[in-house]
Amino acid sequence: MGRIQRLRTLFYTKQLSMRDYYTALLARIQSAPGNAFISFFDDEVATAIDYLSQQDPNRFTGFGIPLGIKDNMCLANQPVTCASKLLAGYRSPYTATAVQYMIDQGFVPVGRLNMDEFAMGSANEYSVYGPVDNPWNPDAVSGGSSGGSAAAVAAGLVPAALGSDTGGSIRQPAAFCGVVGLKPTYGRVSRYGLVAFASSLDQIGPFAQYVDDVAIMLDTLCGFDPQDATSVKRPDECFSDGFEWASLHGIRVGVPNELMTSGQADVNAAIRRTLSQMESHGAIIDYVDFKYFDEALATYYIIAPAEASSNLSRFDGVRYGYRDTSATTLKDMMAATRSTGFGDEVKRRIILGTYVLSSGYYDAFYGKAQRVRGIVTKRYADLFKQYDIICSPTAPTTAFKKGEHTNDPLAMYLSDIATIPVNLAGLPAISLPCGRDSAGMPVGMQLVAPWFQEKLLLNTAYCVEQLVGFTPLVSDDVVLGQ
Amino acid sequence: MTFEAVIGLEIHAQLSTASKLFCRASTQGGAPNTQVSPVSLGLPGALPVLNKEAVRLAIMAGLAVKGRIQERSVFARKNYFYPDLPKGYQISQFEYPICLGGEIVLPVSQKTIRITRIHMEEDAGKLNHIGADGIAGATGSVVDLNRAGVPLIEVVSEPDIRTPQEAREYMERVHELFVFIGVCDGDLDKGSFRCDANVSIRPIGETAFGTRTEVKNLNSFRSVERAITYEIKRQIQVVQSGDVVRQYTMNYDDATGQTTPLRSKENAHDYRYFPDPDLKPLVVTSDQIAAIAQKMGELPDDMALRYQRDLALPEHDIMVYRQSPALYRFFEKARSFLQVATPGDMSKWVVGELSALMKEQSVDLNDKLATELARLIDVCKEGTISTQMIKDILPQIINGKTVAQALESGGGQISNQDDLMTVVAAVMADNPDVVAKIKNGKVASANFLMGQVMKQTQGRAKPDTVRDLILHACQNV
Helix, strand or coil: CCHHHHHHHHHHCCCCCHHHHHHHHHHHHHCCCCCCEEEECHHHHHHHHHHHHCCCHHHCCCCCCEEEEECCECCCCCECCCCCHHHCCCECCCCCHHHHHHHHCCCEEEEEECCCHHHCCCCCCCCCCCCCEECCEEEEECCCCCHHHHHHHHCCCCCEEEEEECCCCCHHHHHHHCCEEEECCCCCCCCCCECCCCCCCCEEEEEECCHHHHHHHHHHHCCCCCCCCCCCCCCCCCCCCCHHHCCCCCCEEEEECHHHHCCCHHHHHHHHHHHHHHHHCCCEEEEECCCCHHHHHHHHHHHHHHHHHHHHHHCCCCCCCCCCCCCCCHHHHHHHHHHHHCCHHHHHHHHHHHHHHCCCCCHHHHHHHHHHHHHHHHHHHHHHHHCCEEEEECCCCCCCECCCCCCCHHHHHHCCCCCHHHHHHCCCEEEEEEEECCCCCEEEEEEECCCCCHHHHHHHHHHHHHHHCCCCCCCCCCCCCC | CCEEEEEEEEEEEECCCCECCCCCCECCCCCCCCCCCCCCCCCCCCCCCCCHHHHHHHHHHHHHCCCEECCEECEEEEECCCCCCCCCEEEEECCCCCEECCEEECCCCCCEEEEEEEEEEECCCEEEEECCCCCCCCCEEEEECCCCCCEEEEEEECCCECCHHHHHHHHHHHHHHHHHHCCCCCCCCCCCEEEEEEEEEEECCCCCCCCCEEEEEECCHHHHHHHHHHHHHHHHHHHHCCCCCCCEEEEEECCCCEEEEEEEHHHCCCCCCEECCCCCCEECCHHHHHHHHHHHCCCHHHHHHHHHHCCCCCHHHHHHHHHCHHHHHHHHHHHCCCCCCCHHHHHHHHHHHHHHHHHHCCCCCCHHHHHHHHHHHHHHHCCCCCHHHHHHHHHHHHCCCCHHHHHHHCCCCECCHHHHHHHHHHHHHHCHHHHHHHHCCCHHHHHHHHHHHHHHCCCCECHHHHHHHHHHHHHHC
């Protein structure tokens, strides 16, 4: 049983006082090291507990479950800064749809989680709040961009957290921190109220320690939203039911050769070990050339910055957030605000994106990238004619040391080689821990399923989880684990 | 050397929707920044959702100019920084607009002006300058985002226009058409209908185009004509002085009637258009287009032809209906209730007296009024009342009375028995033979005497009183 079900049962049966629990929880997470949380919603938590204690617990999937929110999702009357100086002082007047769905099901947002600025980064080192420690080793990065979300769950600060994934920003930190992270199919979860990085790639998804926790969260998160034109209407599905019957028998698993030869040796070894366990439980393992990883990476670094350069145009110092007051003219004010308000990585991508969309370069870059995106998508569609699941390491390495790649953007970008093509194709994918490397750092395995096959994805992940028997860093959350 | 001008217009028409193009905020305006939502404010995380009604109206506009509605069109982002543009980009159709082709035929010359395309886009907000009318001399500027996100269509013409007068006629014709079919309220003062003009000159006989300038900020028919006239003169002077016309964006100042350079081609924005990833391509099926066409009703040209041919209405009446679709629709309704009179009989009252009254008071052109007006015109045609009485009774039925009630309560009616008796006596004296018939029991002959009384009182006599008086008097003869 996962942490969400366990805690919910304790509240249901009144074995545990919600009020006492939250008093202890807030005290502990507010003093926790690691820099995962940025701020806390003390007043809102108190209000939520008062409300929930009057309610019938059976009506709430996430009755009283603490939830951490990445700092790029809006919650009414709360700051949302995307870990950027540019949004300093801004408070959202409205709540993101996905966050609202969680609240409606009894989840209790407890605070905002650290991230890479505007979700651009793979180490959570590009944050105005400073880097997030990897709970397994404070000298290592948490991964990014949803580093705070992954670290908070790994350290037991919360049983559930939300992140967003544009090129691996949920899966890669989940892998680095030894937790489970799911990126749903594009369109499955509303993006309304998620501060956009790259609109055609962004997707909100859950973090938790166990697969069934993530499934419960997905049950709540997904659903059509009339306020998001890219959200998709789907028949109702329950993802958290039926794990007991899940089986790997006959599941055809394709493993891209390219991702099994290039990365860290003990990462690949952990994946191979897991694959052979899967095979011995009935899965059919097959190695295949994906062929387009390099092209996908290049394509991503055209499309994502192009969309970002436009999405981030609204941060101009005119209406909200930070304004550089040193300038005397409007144009200078906007330029100065953006120059001193954005961090280097964000500026790097805005410049890249502006360049590729420029008149005369559009076809050579953006137009071509869209065509390659089509080819990558088609490649997955073809692979899914042969395989039910595509499986690989989530990242080529385990969590690297802080500062190791900070000044080498290309090395940092390569960290997302396995995750990026999935976003280009809009597929659902999960990362779950499948062992540790020689230094004891967790290794993540990525499973990718066809569009909207989250049920298959979660069932498969659940089976793998059972086979691996990974031992989390903490046995339970910071309160119950005492 | 004599020159001719080559002119193309880009007309921006606001679509008559209740809410904005991509959110539910109202289009009705109000105190600054009250008609806004997270979407139209460009707040972090807000996403656009396309207004279906705006699509319907844009398709109507395309059909009305006989354009080809595109089953697939794409919204793109036009990126530039300006304080009235809250997202840092405008959502507009670029490569794939909702409508391609089309034409407008000018009324007098019957010249055809071809239309290149119609695309949908959102309006920007508005800057209000403190301490001065314009940005020059202002001590500060504040942003009002009530207009931000208001739905527009841009109608781009081919460079088929040759004179400022043609430009004006074209703009008037498009305006009339869009207001008639109800896609735009046409309020020029509120900026619901405005245009930019692309102007170039070339020696007569030359077929290549000269370098064009784009004149912005044309908010009235008059200013289109004046601005283009000025710009043509300016360009001719430039060429005659041995210089060349430069590709500038020009601003038109209505106060001075002059155009002045705003920015050169070198300083033109690079808008970095790309498909908006927040919006899927807009797909409309041919069935949907057909359904919209069917519901759209008659176009003004078809109306004019029909009225001329079938109803023989005078040119003036038709012109009034062209420009007042509300009056047109009312006339169509009201004339369907006529039993005796002809549509022509009714039309002169609709475009005359009723139209005049509408300028003085608010008139609800509802079905009841249509029924009563038809009754009134019929009663007049029957000779029961005079045209003078129509004038008297019309305001009463506008205010809710029926024709019967108006006649009874005496709207200018003579019901005093003594006054009427004088007329009745005179009529009887003039028609002794009729009086004799009545006396002999031919009561129906009283109608003739009644008609005579009505004539002499210009239809003001109260009919049943007159009848009683005649019958009573005949018995006493």
